[in-house]
Amino acid sequence: MFQSFGKILMLLGVLIFVFGLILLIADKIGSKIPFLGKLPGDILIQKRNFTFYFTLTTSILLSLILTLVLWILSFIFRKH
Incomplete structure (x- = not known):
């Protein structure tokens, strides 16, 4: 235990x-990562004194990578 x-x-x-x-x-x-936040599907709205970033595609990509990493870690630490 x-x-x-x-x-x-x-x-x-x-x-x-x-x-x-x-x-x-x-x-x-x-x-130094040029594509971070600038992938197709990421939303950028700029006005005079207002900027809005909605990084939809980047968020989905990072979620998939994190899911894969956690799945691999759960596979490694799984009890046999």
Whole structure:
């Protein structure tokens, strides 16, 4: 019982660490990934003093990638 709980805690620690790293370097990463937020289907509305971004396609793509990663992790940590 404690072995599986330990694995979960280690996985959560790694995920929190990676998320923190992404937050620290988000500005640098965002400017170097040219397609992020500019895919077909992403909505950008600009007025004089108003800008609205609705990154529909980017959100769907990131959701699919995250789903795949979590599915792989659940497959790895599945009890046999």
